[in-house]
Amino acid sequence: MGHEVLAGVLQIRDGRLQVLLWQRAREPHLHRWSLPGGRLAATEDVETSIRRQLAEKVDVHKLTHVEQLAVFSDPDRVPGHRVVATAFLGLVPSDTDPEVPADTRWHAVDELPETAFDHHRIVLAARERLRAKLSYTNIGFALAPAEFTISELRRLYSAALGYQVAATNLQRVLARRGVLQPTGRTVPAGPAGGRPPALFRFTSRDLQVTDPFAVFRPPSGSVG
Amino acid sequence: MGHEVLAGVLQIRDGRLQVLLWQRAREPHLHRWSLPGGRLAATEDVETSIRRQLAEKVDVHKLTHVEQLAVFSDPDRVPGHRVVATAFLGLVPSDTDPEVPADTRWHAVDELPETAFDHHRIVLAARERLRAKLSYTNIGFALAPAEFTISELRRLYSAALGYQVAATNLQRVLARRGVLQPTGRTVPAGPAGGRPPALFRFTSRDLQVTDPFAVFRPPSGSVG
Numbered sequence: 001m002g003h004e005v006l007a008g009v010l011q012i013r014d015g016r017l018q019v020l021l022w023q024r025a026r027e028p029h030l031h032r033w034s035l036p037g038g039r040l041a042a043t044e045d046v047e048t049s050i051r052r053q054l055a056e057k058v059d060v061h062k063l064t065h066v067e068q069l070a071v072f073s074d075p076d077r078v079p080g081h082r083v084v085a086t087a088f089l090g091l092v093p094s095d096t097d098p099e100v101p102a103d104t105r106w107h108a109v110d111e112l113p114e115t116a117f118d119h120h121r122i123v124l125a126a127r128e129r130l131r132a133k134l135s136y137t138n139i140g141f142a143l144a145p146a147e148f149t150i151s152e153l154r155r156l157y158s159a160a161l162g163y164q165v166a167a168t169n170l171q172r173v174l175a176r177r178g179v180l181q182p183t184g185r186t187v188p189a190g191p192a193g194g195r196p197p198a199l200f201r202f203t204s205r206d207l208q209v210t211d212p213f214a215v216f217r218p219p220s221g222s223v224g
Numbered sequence: 225m226g227h228e229v230l231a232g233v234l235q236i237r238d239g240r241l242q243v244l245l246w247q248r249a250r251e252p253h254l255h256r257w258s259l260p261g262g263r264l265a266a267t268e269d270v271e272t273s274i275r276r277q278l279a280e281k282v283d284v285h286k287l288t289h290v291e292q293l294a295v296f297s298d299p300d301r302v303p304g305h306r307v308v309a310t311a312f313l314g315l316v317p318s319d320t321d322p323e324v325p326a327d328t329r330w331h332a333v334d335e336l337p338e339t340a341f342d343h344h345r346i347v348l349a350a351r352e353r354l355r356a357k358l359s360y361t362n363i364g365f366a367l368a369p370a371e372f373t374i375s376e377l378r379r380l381y382s383a384a385l386g387y388q389v390a391a392t393n394l395q396r397v398l399a400r401r402g403v404l405q406p407t408g409r410t411v412p413a414g415p416a417g418g419r420p421p422a423l424f425r426f427t428s429r430d431l432q433v434t435d436p437f438a439v440f441r442p443p444s445g446s447v448g
Binding site for chain 2: 001043044161
């Protein structure tokens, strides 16, 4: 039995949630679009392997977050010899444009081209994980620039979630959890005038679950 | 390369978070304690496999929740031929006592016996996943009886989280999310007298993320 690693690398580009795919130049599934990844080598674990293989498609320093997504293990998921896949979710912030190889392009997740094997399912699982984590973690840091206005953040959350989020509600929810903080700076007001919008940043750029029970945790962090 | 599936099956027993382990009767790691599971067979995916193999250790009808946890893939995680493991989290409600084989026992997670291979790490990952999900989902349904008082639920959450949660705060957080509902029934008051405690149930026994942005979701459920 073989084992491969694959990554659904997502970024908000042009106001849409997009995924990085490369076009196959060989059979099987000639010309279909594939997720980056490949065979797990003998001396590496799955995390080491996906980072090595992503580095061949995209500057991994541009990735703000990588996590295990799920195992895809249908016996017939690829033709021939059985291959189990460990799939990852990767995120790139909206203000970078990583260099990618000639066979590789970003595609809107809601308008995918013909994909290879079960990669369509993996892309949708990556989107689902991102959407869920936007609800209960600070993962927005991995989609956003280092500093942003609430209006910019609203556009990123709306594109990722697939429905419009109100700026006031977004700010209220994130502020209550303590994941946003003002930088003290503003950007110039738009052509309509008014108050110059404030710039915010995420309090932490490490993934954290926003835990309503954490106030009861003993200060030592020792929880047995 | 081989592939195995393993499950960290957790239950609150005697007020403590416990895990189901069986004692190895053969080398390697003779007499050490192992998670239930085994080799992935040629015709099954990992979910089918873990449910089949759990059925040999515990009545699977007693499991209220099973989910993929993570892949464990250190090249040397088991001696000899390389084996990658897909680990699962399983949960059993506190009011059942499944029959288990003679080689199998429940062990408190904070007082584990000597475990085989990397199974200690997997048990701790299962506990960490459960604790995180108690914060952002309705997963408490899978630990609790069908009906319970807030006081009983508080003891389950406290045992799983590893620190004391106040009953009033627990009720407030879960009520705000709409995951608890009163049954309209009570249990007799304790020896100290007072008002008979109300019985509650979980609104849903399917795992749901409690999503603060969901109010903006279009009613159709069509989110592109």
